[in-house]
Amino acid sequence: MKSMKLNVITKIMLLMLIPTIVWSEEAIDFNTDFLDGEGTENIDFSKFSHANYVPPGDYSLDLEVNNTKIIAEQPVIFFNPNYDKKVSLACITPEIYPLLGLKEEWENKIQWLKDGQCLDIRSIPEMSFQGDLAKNTLKIKIPQAYMEYQDASWDPPTRWDDGILGAFLDYNATGRLVKEQKGNGKGTQTGITATGTMGANIGPWRFRADWQSQNGELNKRSQSWAWNQLYAYRAIRSLSARLTLGEQYLSSTLFDSFRYLGVSLETDESMFPPRLQGYAPEIAGVAKTNATVIVKQDGRIIYQTEVSPGPFRIQDVNSFGGGTMDVTIQEQDGSVTSYKVETSKLGTLTRPGQLIYQFVLGKPTKDEHNTQGPEFSLGSLSWGATNNTTIYGGLLASSEYQNVAIGFGRDFAPFGVLSGNINISRAQMGNIDNNRTLSGNSYNITYSKQFDEINSQITFAGYRFSERNYMSMPQFIDRRYNGDTIDSGKELYTIIFGTALPDYNTNLYLNYSHQTYWNRPSSNQYNMTVSNYFDIGKMKNVSLSLTAYRTKSRETTDDGVYVNLNIPLENNDSSISYSGSYSRGTHSNNVNYFSRIDNRQSYNISAGTWDKDKLTTSGMYTYEGDATQLNASGTYIQDEQSALSMQIKGGMTITPEGGALHRNNSVSGGSRILIDTNGIITVTT
Template sequence: MALLLTKTNKVLADSTRHYFNPIALMIIIAFAQPNSVLATGNIEFNTDILDLKDRENIDLSEFTQAGYIMPGTYPFYISLNNNTLPSTYDVPYIVSEQNEQETVPCLSPEIISQLALRNEWQKKAQWWHDGQCLKIDSITGMSAQGSLATETINITIPQAYLEYTAENWDPPSRWDNGISGALFDYNINAQVTDHKNSNTNQQITGNGVMGFNLGAWRFRANWQANYNDTTGQSTERSWDWSQYYAYRAISELSAKLTLGEEYLRSGIFDSFRFLGASLVSEDNMLAPNLRGYAPEVSGVAKTNAKVTISQMGRVIYETQVAPGPFRIQDLSDAVNGKLNVRVEEQDGSVQEFQMDTATIPYLTRPGRVQFKLIGGRPSNMDHRTEGPGFALGEFSWGVSNGWSLYGGLLGAGDYNALSVGVGRDLMMFGAISFDITESRAKLPSDNKTYTGGSYRLSYSKRFEQYDSQVTFAGYRFSERDFMNMNQYLDRRYRNSAQDNTKELYTIMLNKQFVALGLSAYFDYSHETYWNRPNTKRYNLSLSKYFDLGKFKNINVSLNAFRNQYEGRKNDDGLYLNVSLPMGDAATISYNSVINRTGNSHTVSYYDRLDDRNSYRLGTGLSSRGKATANGYYIHYGDAATVTGNASYVAGDYSSAALSLQGGATLTGYGAALHRINLPGASRVMVDTENVANVPIKGFGANTRTNRFGKAVIADINDYYRMSTSVDLNKLPDNVEAVKSVQQFTVTEGAIAYRKFDVLSGLKTMVRLALADGSYPPFGASILNAKKHEVGIVNDNGSVYLSGINPNEILDVNWNGQTQCRIQIPQNIESVEFNSLLLPCDMDPSATPVNTATAPVIHNVQPPVTPVQNIIPRERWLLTRPDIQYSADDASL
């Protein structure tokens, strides 16, 4: 019955332009007749009730048994407990062991492995059909029912039999390593500045990732480049391959194996660069609510500016920002340790500061052990090793619900370090951790051994009753002779000494003043050294929304900051912004920047044109009282994200900048240019089988498939159940999506591949004629070369076809097999709708159609004002079978 209703509905509403014969309604009514019997599982129809001109020419074989699917192999999606698995599978339907009148799906071991059965139930599974098919009743409570209409096999299994899953997380058995392919991701920034009465400076910088995937392995090479030309002075060029490495997921251990050049990622020891191998527990493999966090970088730009975040000489993030406060929150959660932040303003000034990205207290969930096993030799940016080989082991053990123990050992011959620590969940009082690290370093140059300790205390707390949170608070004290690995290498091999930290204070606070509608954010760091002046940094942000008369959602924000870096004079500043929404997307704002060089004032207008384009225009006075103008534009294209900006200060300088951020992905299925977020990260290639201009939803603006029907969505998270879909509201008129949503869970760095079944072509009503002058039976199916149903034969051989193309040959099926074929004429686009007669023959090309003399089969147009406003619609349809009726109005 379900299959019949689905098929009937397809006749009724295949398209918004689909015309149908109301006889389809009679099929449903036939089910209510007393002559229909279900005693044997088969359904008999009282065809006398059908108002057909030829009741003998009917094929209802597909409807005679509820849920019956003819033997054969079909592409199916698998829905487990109403959650659709990512891929499609070719599933054979075979005759049941118990009843020769029934067919059942043959669920292969490959499919069963994707269901994530617990081990004890995997062992209970029994097989038949030469071990190729699961005996469904061997798993108690399991059922499987297929539907050709939805191309889905619905499987239900008691949840207790399955591995742990979360709403947006799949167990490892369903993770997709993706397909093999190559990638090149880039982030290029170009800027030209013309200083009045001075030189013109041109600068191009870039960074990104190049690599390829092979099975579960990802091979990567990071690059960074710089071109700087100052007219009449100098030209600098550089291109560096900063890092070569390969990695893969080890799902059995919830760990990541990396070979090559990398940086130590540790919550205990300071980071350094090395060449070697590492096996590290990967938090991202856990369910989302068990994962860690990524560091955040905040600051204030005085003009259009470029923000560069680097660590130990390696650029890890670079972007263009508009004037005002910025918060960079999309760094990889693998980034930790001390970061160098450089803000290059278009007026030539530069802000520099450091921030420590120490994580929240080192706590591990009860019973879980996190570990790091690393070995190799330290290396430098020239890809040369230096220093002795080393081995590192690190662990964190969740002893109980409140206590965690952690520690590590780093051994490298003349340099050794040992760390032990304890973490405690204080429940209502927050979480705290304390650790001690002792280093021992022998320097042959002075034949002396340096021994010192470093002590760290960390704290985190959410104060619910006060709507505030101490995101992180930390204190660290290091003795004069304490050395980390980098300091040891500098002193031994380069005869230089890095800054020797004495004390470090760090705190980050969030607070909501609900009664005032005010939110506040504060971060502070203060670092003292044994061998140079102190550094410190403050940043305070206040923001409030309010209404003023008819003006709603006015925002006032204030940012105050102070940076003191490497003993330089304080860089103090205050930024005030007032913004007033105008309409749906536009905003008028005023901002003022106060710093040691003076005051500047700007009035600007921002508008979002659509989900792809936005811009901002501004004018005002500079800190020296000169007129200014600036503009900022961003476009989210299919091939790249393009950002352009320009600034002008009267009598001082003019500047323009352009940023391109994108990538190229090449696989055996095709290639595409695309936007990116994180270079080298995971992505999914979407294939619409040569159908161009299909809008694909990811994050942000849609991406349209290229001329080859390929698109790449790069904004996806690893080990997280994601989905991408066809935007049905923006499909071209000649395209229909058979399956509009695809899900996937990928391992880190994967190139997933998903194919969308789409029909591209014309929609029209035709009439079919057999060689003897008759026509195919009512209910016959029309299939294209991909075995997609594009139409169902109606009364008198009429059929509405969708997704057809010139010269295409279509199969006409009834009685379970192809009986004849039709060929769409070359000039189909010029043929009048509803006026084409097509011969149905096994070789349709031998019987060309003369569309000029083809008879018009229907000329009656659907009524503009439906008669059912006077009498019930169903009754009206039954009394007027001679009139074709629009599916738009036939919501039966």
């Protein structure tokens, strides 16, 4: 008898599994005469004639929406709805519903069953379920027109999570030691520069403190520790916006950056799909030796890295606001080169009908975090008027200073993207300037174009003209409240251009800027590189590059040429190269060897001549460990100096689930993932 009951149950289960792979709602009739055993007359087999029927009960299933898995092993209840006891439905609870990714408008249209516990799929036309027990999956089909924007590398806000409770410390520290061997400067000098972010995540709120520290003789004997920003923020998902409270730097495409204490609500483009996010600045230069590149904005360090001798291009700087970035190249031979890079963003187009906005209330602050100047308010909007035209503008206003901006951006396909804006400032100078009111205008035009037919691209081209009495908000504060003499910009030309000549295996790159002033000499900076790839017998992908550069500012003037010949060896895991650098007052020639030890370690060593007749050697070692990233380098110049430098970059994260030391490959203070490996310590990513 027992075996007979098992036989009946087995056959019933087979009947249950057959319909779960069918999408049609048409009924299917089964011949139950082959079922033998007692009790079959008490079983209602008509339910199993409906496609997709799953017996009522509790299940743990993966959820798929339009063939995309959205969550694994989700508890799901199947039930018979009161309007048709012969069908079974999956209970989509109010907690599961946001994961479906439906547009916000459906929240007011949908209906619920079982006293608001389960979604009534009849209220969403053409929505359907399929319970696939064989694959342990609930497959949900929803018309694409009802869904939020979908992207393979991005989830809509309804599927986002606030994350877990945790605290962290990210750091990026560089230490330098220089031993002079000639002149009155004999002796040893040291310097340490460190930046980072510490913070905590509590529910939807993120608390952040950005810090920096500099000390030592190489940093002008300064012993400073500074908190750059102290603030808390949270995402407002329904608005694709960020609400921020505290002390922070203004980030605006229309107005220059300055620090203030207050509150802001602004569109957060990081909530957009990656392909819809905007322009980032690029920095180019040439290092004569192993060097440290430091990028500052409004006095705070926003980026630092170690580079090898030769041309470099930095494309991952996270600009915290419009204005100008100060770039410093600290060479291991003790020389320092400084120049400025314009970071005004290209007038990116906004999607038709969409508004990108920013609203700020606050009061400017100075170095000691005390407020300075009048309270201000700021509002700006960018509106996608048509498919190819964007109109934008803004107002920054206080009792003593006002600045209004209006502009446009248009895609003149196939001729490129052009944008332009005008800023009008008005400043009451008080006793510092005989109570005068100074007014001025600033005009800005930018252009971008991809020339597919010649494999070329103008990434950024811009022109700005400012009248003598035009002032930005930070310039007004420095002049009115600190009595500083400000650099009054007049004209600025900027262009970044690249082209490829595939028939000749040649690439050309140009980065140029020219700034004139009303009250001091002009500054120039350009970097042009031509590179060619070719084969010599069995040696493949040999490269030859020539870089010409100029950096001219009030502090320094440097012109030079850099040439490099690189020959790959051993499956591109190593190479040998020649490099020559020729600039004002210094000439160097070096032979270099590079080798990759494994996926985490590499090194290079070089030897040659410096300043025509002095011998020099240098080397660099790079290690990317689980807990930190390390760059160590050294340089020796005969009868001149020897220098050592080390950069350590990493972070520490602590949560109730555990903690870890880790690398810091992303923006300092950014998101991180904590994975429970159930005690296994050999898991790597």
